Amino acid sequence: xxxxxxxxxxxxxxxxxxxxxxxxxxxxxxxxxxxxxxxxxxxxxxxxxxxxxxxxxxxxxxxxxxxxxxxxxxxxxxxxxxxxxxxxxxxxxxxxxxxxxxxxxxxxxxxxxxxxxxxxxxxxxxxxxxxxxxxxxxxxxxxxxxxxxxxxxxxxxxxxxxxxxxxxxxxxxxxxxxxxxx
Amino acid sequence: xxxxxxxxxxxxxxxxxxxxxxxxxxxxxxxxxxxxxxxxxxxxxxxxxxxxxxxxxxxxxxxxxxxxxxxxxxxxxxxxxxxxxxxxxxxxxxxxxxxxxxxxxxxxxxxxxxxxxxxxxxxxxxxxxxxxxxxxxxxxxxxxxxxxxxxxxxxxxxxxxxxxxxxxxxxxxxxxxxxxxxxxxxxxxxxxxxxxxxxxxxxxxxxxxxxxxxxx
Numbered sequence: 001x002x003x004x005x006x007x008x009x010x011x012x013x014x015x016x017x018x019x020x021x022x023x024x025x026x027x028x029x030x031x032x033x034x035x036x037x038x039x040x041x042x043x044x045x046x047x048x049x050x051x052x053x054x055x056x057x058x059x060x061x062x063x064x065x066x067x068x069x070x071x072x073x074x075x076x077x078x079x080x081x082x083x084x085x086x087x088x089x090x091x092x093x094x095x096x097x098x099x100x101x102x103x104x105x106x107x108x109x110x111x112x113x114x115x116x117x118x119x120x121x122x123x124x125x126x127x128x129x130x131x132x133x134x135x136x137x138x139x140x141x142x143x144x145x146x147x148x149x150x151x152x153x154x155x156x157x158x159x160x161x162x163x164x165x166x167x168x169x170x171x172x173x174x175x176x177x178x179x180x181x182x
Numbered sequence: 183x184x185x186x187x188x189x190x191x192x193x194x195x196x197x198x199x200x201x202x203x204x205x206x207x208x209x210x211x212x213x214x215x216x217x218x219x220x221x222x223x224x225x226x227x228x229x230x231x232x233x234x235x236x237x238x239x240x241x242x243x244x245x246x247x248x249x250x251x252x253x254x255x256x257x258x259x260x261x262x263x264x265x266x267x268x269x270x271x272x273x274x275x276x277x278x279x280x281x282x283x284x285x286x287x288x289x290x291x292x293x294x295x296x297x298x299x300x301x302x303x304x305x306x307x308x309x310x311x312x313x314x315x316x317x318x319x320x321x322x323x324x325x326x327x328x329x330x331x332x333x334x335x336x337x338x339x340x341x342x343x344x345x346x347x348x349x350x351x352x353x354x355x356x357x358x359x360x361x362x363x364x365x366x367x368x369x370x371x372x373x374x375x376x377x378x379x380x381x382x383x384x385x386x387x388x389x390x391x392x393x394x395x396x397x398x
Contacts, residue, residue, distance in 0.1 A: 007310050007352060011391060015350050020312040021268065021292065022299060023350075028264050033256040040254060050257050057264040062271075120245035121252075143215055144250045168208040171215055171243075172196050178242050179192040 009073040017064045024064075027073060028057050034074070034145075035081050041140045042085035044129070052088060056081045071154075078147070078155040082137055089133060120181070127177035135170035138163055192238045201231040214239040217247070289378065291345075298347045298385065301373035305365045307357035309393045314348040345374060346384045352391035363387045 009030070015023035035056050040049035060073075060080055067076055128136055134156075141152045142163075149160045156163065198207055205225070210232065213219060219240045226232040269292065295313030302311035347370065353362050367385045374380045 007391070007393070011310075011352070015312050015390075018314070018350070020314045020348075020350055021265070021272070022296065023312045024268070025261065025265050028261045032260045032264070033254070036256045036260060037254040046257070050260065053256070053260060054264055054267070057261075058267055058271075061264075061268055121249050124245045124249045143246060164212075167212070167215075171211045172208070174246065175196045175211060175239065175242050176193060178245060179196070182192075182242065 010069070013064065013067060013073050016061070017067075024061050028061075031074065031077050032057065035077060038078065038081045038140060038145065039085060041128070041144055042082065042133075042137060043088055048088065052081065052084055056084050059084070075151060075154055078141065078145070078151075079157075082141070082155055086133055086137075123178055123181035124174075127174050127181075130177070131170055131173060135166050135173070138166045139170045139174070142167060191234075192242045195235055195238060201235055203229050203231045205229070205232050205235070207235070210235050211239050211243075214243050215246070294345055294374065294378065294380070295347055297377060298349060298370045298374060301370045302349050302351060302366045302387075305362065305369050307353045307362040308351055308366065309354055310352040310391070311366075312350045314350070345378075345380045345382070346386070347374075348386045348388070350388045350390055352393050353389055355392040355394045357392075359389050359392075363389055 007026075009027060012023045012027050016027060032053060035053035036049055039052040039056070040046065043049060043052055056077065060067075060077055067073070128139065131139065137156060138152055141147045141155055142149070147155065149163050152158075152163045153160045195201070195207060196211075200206055201210075203225075213221070214236060219236050222232070222236070226236065292313075299311045299313035302308055302313075349366065349370070351363075351366065353359065366387050370385045371383045374383050
């Protein structure tokens with residue numbers, strides 16, 4: 001479909017609420033990578049992340065009438081993915097390894113250097129997985145997704161001081177774990 | 183003044199609240215994690231403790247930054263799977279194009295809407311076109327026309343060779359709205375008639391936005 005880059009989310013959300021499914025399809029195309037990426041980093045493995053991203057995008061469509069116009073669809077979807085990841089992990093009590101590698105290996109890298117980089121990435125993956133969910137969520141949203149403190153607070157229904165407090169603790173824990181790996 | 187931290191002292195630093203110079207460890211780590219390790223203030227430019235800590239934290243935090251920069255694409259088919267499930271949840275409408283002794287040809291109204299949308303896109307001045315087939319303007323006439331007769335595989339109506347399509351369009355700023363809208367109606371009706379064999383076609387066009395050349 002052409003012109004997808006020309007319209008903002010606000011326009012597409014409005015049309016989707018009026019029943020234009022292809023408007024929502026554009027929104028889903030635009031944000032599916034983010035939903036999957038955050039789900040992967042929060043809940044661990046590809047299959048859970050794919051299910052979670054799919055559920056979140058469907059839930060967003062089903063609840064479009066509750067979407068507040070003063071928010072952004074992007075932020076709202078972050079909220080839905082994060083909340084659903086928490087629910088899934090709480091039900092399962094699974095804090096196993098997070099597979100964050102995806103398909104990002106650099107084929108041009110020297111094998112030894114690539115192996116070392118993969119070890120480093122694995123170390124981050126394991127350190128993230130060991131964090132309590134609240135700390136993991138703020139690290140993912142702030143340092144992986146690049147959200148501002150205010151946006152992280154909005155997504156997590158928290159306050160900026162609380163977000164910073166979680167981040168302070170999470171960074172120290174991650175730093176200590178990564179220092180042990182070095 | 184005490185000696186600056188030696189190599190591999192991140193663990194020791196992270197167990198402290200402040201450096202020997204009084205700098206807050208959390209704030210230094212935040213500075214590094216936010217990618218601002220190179221943006222040093224006047225104190226940090228002079229202080230060996232801060233400089234050593236920033237270097238140490240940068241080395242420790244490097245793998246996090248690297249991992250965060252790795253692209254994670256959406257799995258193929260994710261959006262299609264989402265839309266497929268959503269279409270199951272909405273009531274779909276079907277047109278019966280032909281009923282002969284060879285069998286019945288049906289086409290989903292959303293397919294008609296997609297063809298109409300794509301036809302509208304080719305009209306000069308149209309920047310965005312969205313087609314609607316399952317709500318409001320289409321679903322209601324479909325149900326009325328079919329007296330509630332539903333397709334056995336879904337909650338669908340059968341509307342024969344009559345189509346009602348709603349299009350929401352955004353056009354280029356400055357183009358004559360009524361002319362573009364009429365062009366859309368003519369072009370879409372012609373396209374649906376030629377491509378699908380639909381006979382009676384109503385195309386409702388809602389121009390709900392105008393876009394400047396930069397897309398705003």
